[in-house]
Amino acid sequence: MANMQDAVAVVTGGGRGIGRAIALKLAEAGAAVMVSARSANEIEETAELIRAAGGRAVACPADVSDLDAVRNMLAVTEAALGAPTILINNAGGGVPNSSGPFEKIEPEGMTAGIERNLLAAMHISGLVLPGMLERKCGRIINVASGAGMLGMPYIVPYSVAKTGIIRFTEILAVEMLGRGVSVFSMTPGNVNTKLTERMMPVLEQMIAAPPPGTPWIYPPGHELEECGWYPPERAGELVAFLASGKADCVSGCFFSVHYDEAEIVAQAERVAAEQLYMLRIPTLNGVEPALYYRQPADVRAEAEKA
Template sequence: MSLSGLHAVVTGAGSGIGRAIAEELAAANAQVTLIGRHIDRLGETADRIGDAAFAAPADVTDPDALAAAIEAGRDRFGPVDILVNNAGGAVSAPFMTTTADHLRAMLALNLEAPAEAIRLVLPGMLTRRRGRIVNIASTAGLKGYPYVTAYVAAKHGLVGLTRALALEVASKGVTVNAVCPGFTDTELVARSVELLVDRTGRSADEARATLAASNPQGRFITPCEVAAMVVWLSGEAASGVNGAALPVAGGET
């Protein structure tokens, strides 16, 4: 699959799933603007990709910083053809100790920031009648998990945004889809393992096995598996896929 001549923006591109997505898009000949908070990590991703990558550091929850980063990418590579809203994070706590600030933080990062990024790139896509928006949600956008109610609520919101916006732009050359990974072998899962160890006294191996057991295949998803889905959704072969929330989870949902 070739995405030659297309400009992709990937948020949360400094590590994990975001880095894998950026690398796979570049491997398909797209030019990629990398957005994230951690300058060093973005630089590492850019170095791995080479001239087809441009690092634009920004906190996606800061609308002005996000707008400046996307504009810097446009200055480098031209109009945005593909937007991948990957930046995200989870707060883990029982519901009764989940504060209003926790909920607001999860909504700001996992729902409001993707919506703002879409607002910044969608007008140009509609003018050109060509665009791909891919939101990295989670199986937490399709089902519930205990102790992460704020995160689950935000990811459900992101899936809802995906489905609604897809209908608005369906006849205008733009598709909007969500990819919903299960537990993926990233730093986020590593932190979940640490929490399980602290709360239950299990070993790290036992904690990892507990999380992996939610996948009927008995394993963690790899970042590259998620990236492959994103690249496919970004290409012409997926033109008829719109408003979907596609799980990459071994049959969990």
């Protein structure tokens, strides 16, 4: 699948912005692409852009929170393009009543935020995995966020869900070792999309009035435009790199548009030995996994021997 000519990719949230850029890059690399999102007109535009460039693509509307709709979308994928070999869990984002000071967030907002940004990706992954395992061929890429790495105030459901996505990626990657399926999480960085436009009031509030004593990524008075906006195409390039198989030796790791992905792969042995690019809790004695936890490098070596 290095050149992805035989790959079939499913991209959720592929109607615009980051999802569209990812779908276009995968198609450019040779993959046939299922573009899915809630907005039928937007995903059809993405699919048409791929077809106009000579690629293969179909569009199927689906809300990732609706399992029946997701099952239908996957059935359409298999009928039109073949069995999925690449899954990009990109759909997510803010939901109503899920941001602001935690004590003001309604339970419904918390539930919806976790469902859209974590449970949906887990459900879809569970639906495609049996086929990938049967064929011993598959890659799952979960779009996370810097909010999953840092304790970001005012967006608790979103931040907690994205942290969960990173940890889910790590765990699933260990379960998949030696079985032909690789799993990654990544962040597209700050991208100027409709989602960030909707979140801008919250971001501005965090910049203007961070909780007392909370170190914040943006210092007071800092303009968002100075914080390093990335074009969505950079996220597309990173996802295409991960989907190509070039990073399979570091399955489970968290990638970012800020990082040099080729260098991470080049130092795969160190990455595995030191558990780099993973969620860990530093202690006074360094980073110490629980005693019962086997190092990913050890599990990988055992799987390769088997």
